Structure formats: structure tokens, C-alpha cells
Amino acid sequence: MRPETHPPCKNCTCISTPFRFLNQDELAYINQNRLEIKFKKGENLCKQGTPASHVIYLRSGLIKIISEENRGNLVLSIETSGYFLGLQVLFKPQKLPFSAVASEDTLACLWDMNAFAELIKRNASFAAGMMKQINDDINRSYQRIATLGLKHVHGRLSDLLLSLSVHVYKSTKFTTSLARKDMAEITNMSPESLSRVLKDMKDEKLLKVNGKSFELIDIKALKKME
Amino acid sequence: MRPETHPPCKNCTCISTPFRFLNQDELAYINQNRLEIKFKKGENLCKQGTPASHVIYLRSGLIKIISEENRGNLVLSIETSGYFLGLQVLFKPQKLPFSAVASEDTLACLWDMNAFAELIKRNASFAAGMMKQINDDINRSYQRIATLGLKHVHGRLSDLLLSLSVHVYKSTKFTTSLARKDMAEITNMSPESLSRVLKDMKDEKLLKVNGKSFELIDIKALKKME
DNA sequence: TTTATTAATTGATCTGTATCATAATATTAC
DNA sequence: GTAATATTATGATACAGATCAATTAATAAA
Known part of the structure; x- marks a missing residue:
């Protein structure tokens, strides 16, 4: 993975997400804690067992979130552009309970997780917007349980x-x-x-x-x- | 299910939860929108396909959250005292994508979901605390996908x-x-x-x-x- | 208590899907 | 181009667990 030149958050397409609730100062703050990274097909965006360091926004590409267990790996979900990876472990300081791997070349923005958490604790609209994102996750994950089980x-x-x-x-x-x-x-x-x-x-x-x-x-x- | 006499939120044991971030006014506000209900074994706490009306806090008992599909029902999770049911659909106005059924007699507090959402949009610490609760959910649900799948x-x-x-x-x-x-x-x-x-x-x-x-x-x- | 009813166990069989083996096709290297 | 390799498809077999059937144990009713 390698850094990229990039427009600041305030000019980014992801402004259509809960980021629209951030004011200029907050956008500048989160932009300071941002990296833009290209992941090649097969590369890990994050690795189960390591501490979570970033919230990762997918700008393009395709990833799989997997659970790595003794018996083998299981795909928890596949995600594409517009997805926020890592919200699942916000305010949970433990090691990541899943890995994410690029299924095709994927362009992503990474924000420092602590900075991200800080914004959530300061801006309740932003928090509510992110909560909605997480709730999309959990509902799709319920759907997947039903699919796999039934x-x-x-x-x-x-x-x-x-x-x-x-x-x-x-x-x-x-x-x-x-x-x-x-x-x-x-x-x-x-x-x-x-x-x-x-x-x-x-x-x-x-x-x-x-x-x-x-x-x-x-x-x-x-x-x-x- | 039948209403019960109850202490107001500010004197409740659930004050150990993210409710501790609420001030007296906020506690009074949410308490006004609260019901205390006993669900008998076998009764539904909520029903898939209906609109979500409340966030339900389990004070005692045992419930199962199930997905009702053509092929049959599948248990998504079992939950006991201390669990907040309904956070999964906050800010998602659709019909409930799951049902919850009491596996044994269960005592619960119900808060109006709109009032609850309002508090989250007003108090970011409360929001962050509830986000942590949801993240417990999603991580256990990932675990369940892995268990069922592998x-x-x-x-x-x-x-x-x-x-x-x-x-x-x-x-x-x-x-x-x-x-x-x-x-x-x-x-x-x-x-x-x-x-x-x-x-x-x-x-x-x-x-x-x-x-x-x-x-x-x-x-x-x-x-x-x- | 005895009886009726429901829940749990045990046994026999059936079925969906994995695994193993092989063949065909597609992709990459030369 | 051809050879080498990886991917996909097809066939034969094996097995985990469901289903069906019968029995036993537990609970509720009389």
C-alpha cells in the first residue's frame, strides 16, 4: 500500500455521508488525521488480532471482511465503495475480531481511530449518522446469519x-x-x-x-x- | 404484558449503562417516555415486519432475537439482563427485520424510540455509549456467523x-x-x-x-x- | 395413585454437500 | 505459436446431520 495525493475531506465525495454534519473546523481536524491508501488485490486492510488503528472509508474497489478461526476462514461480508470499515470496533479497545482483505484493487481513506472517536463524542449528529451506518452493518449481518443458517x-x-x-x-x-x-x-x-x-x-x-x-x-x- | 410500578430512570440500576451520561433534565425526559412491562415466556417483545416503536432494556429474564424467513425461523442471538433491544434499528425507519420472543418471563423497560433517538442526537457521550452497545452486538453477531458457518x-x-x-x-x-x-x-x-x-x-x-x-x-x- | 400428554432419547434411513479423482478449459510463461 | 500452470467443470464416493419411526422418561391431569 502506498500514500496518494488527495483532495482534503471538505472537497471529497464522502461528504455525502455523515461527514456533512461536520463543520469546517471539524473537517480540517479529521483531514489532518487522514491517509489515502491503495490496497492491491489480496492485501490486508486490517488484520484480526491486531489493535484497530483506523476507520477506513472505501472510495472504490471490493473487500471481504473475514473471521479467521481454527477451522478456517469465513467471509462475514463483502463491501464496496461508500463503506466505513472499523466502525464496528469504535469504543472497543480490544484487538480486531476480524480481518479485511481486498478482493480487487481498492482505494481507501484512513482516519486515525482516536480522532474519529473524538469527533463522535463532540458532534452528536455525526454520531447519529455513523450509528446509522453501523446499523446497516448489523442488519446485513443478521441477514447473513439467516442465509447461512437456513x-x-x-x-x-x-x-x-x-x-x-x-x-x-x-x-x-x-x-x-x-x-x-x-x-x-x-x-x-x-x-x-x-x-x-x-x-x-x-x-x-x-x-x-x-x-x-x-x-x-x-x-x-x-x-x-x- | 402489563404495566408495573417502577422507580424513575434516575434511580434505576440501568444508570450504570450509558444512561450515566444523561443529566437530570435528560433523565426526566426519557423517564416520561418510559414503560415498565413484564413479558411472559413465549410472548413477543417485538414482531418482524412491524415498525419499531421502542428501545427495550432487559432488566431480567431471557429472550431470543429471531429472523423469520420462508424456510423457517433462525435464532440470531439470545440476550439477558442488561441488553438494549432495538438499538439496531435506530435511525432506520423501516419495518423491524427481526422478532424478539421471551424465552422465560422477562422484565423490561420500554422507551419511546423517537425520544431515545432525540437524546442521542443531543448528547454525544450518550450516543458514543450506545454505539459501544451496538458494537457489542455486531461483534457477537460476527461470532455467530463464524460459528454457524464453520x-x-x-x-x-x-x-x-x-x-x-x-x-x-x-x-x-x-x-x-x-x-x-x-x-x-x-x-x-x-x-x-x-x-x-x-x-x-x-x-x-x-x-x-x-x-x-x-x-x-x-x-x-x-x-x-x- | 393411574392415566394422558408432552418432551426427550434412541435407532434406521435418507439426503445434501464435501471430498477425492479426473478431465476440460483458460491463463500465463516461454 | 507451444508448453506449463492455474482455474473450472464433471463424475464417483463418503459422511454429517436431517428426517422418520419407535421407545422411554417426564410432566400434567384426573
């Missing part, structure tokens, strides 16, 4: 494809940087199962696949998959 | 027993109100599997069981279960 491989893959379509690539037709192995990891199934399920879906004309290019055809049926 | 039945039951021991009953020896069926639901396995796994654990002398009374013997081994 749905079979077909339903889990449907969920991923719909999520990529709606939240990441914003089109029913998209080309992903994710390998089959990555998709298998995210859906918590073996790559072999992923191949088979994808074949089933092609056969049932729910979608078209060509390598890493996907086109979702029967969205309604995909949503109903269990 | 561990087999033995590991999942170990996790439940350890969690009951540490967080709920605060002893290695406890008598639970949960039926086997409840425990099976929480660990996302069939009641038959639960019986078998429990038998295995007894045979391996990891714990003692007598009806609903448990004594955890080999904690270290239980923690290692996968």
Missing part, C-alpha cells in the same frame, strides 16, 4: 448474485473480478458445488454465465431460491 | 453451553429454563441431534447433565470443540 447452496448463491447485482455492480449484467473460488468462499460452499449450482441455474435459465460475466435473467425466481 | 454440531452446542455459563447464568453449574427443543433451535440443529451430541459430551466427561441442570466440567475441551 438456505441451501442454491439459495446462498442466489443471495450472492443478487447482492453483487444490486449493491456492487448496480446492474443485472455484470462482470466480476471474483473467481469461482472466491464466490464459493463467500457462499460457504466448495468450489465444486459452486460449479454444479451455477450449472443448474444456467440449465433452468435463471441466468447466463460466460466466464466471469453474468446476466441475471429470472430475478424473481432467484429471490425465491432456498 | 462449526459442526458439537462445536455449536459447546458455544451455546459456554455462552449460557459465562453470560447468562454466570456459573459453570446452572439450571436453564430452555428446553432441548429451544437449545436445538439456537444451535440450528434438530432436537434429535442435540440429544445425541449431549450424550457424546456426557460420555466424554466434558459435562454433567440432569434434565435441565448442567455442570460444565472440561471447559478447555469445550472451547476447542469444532
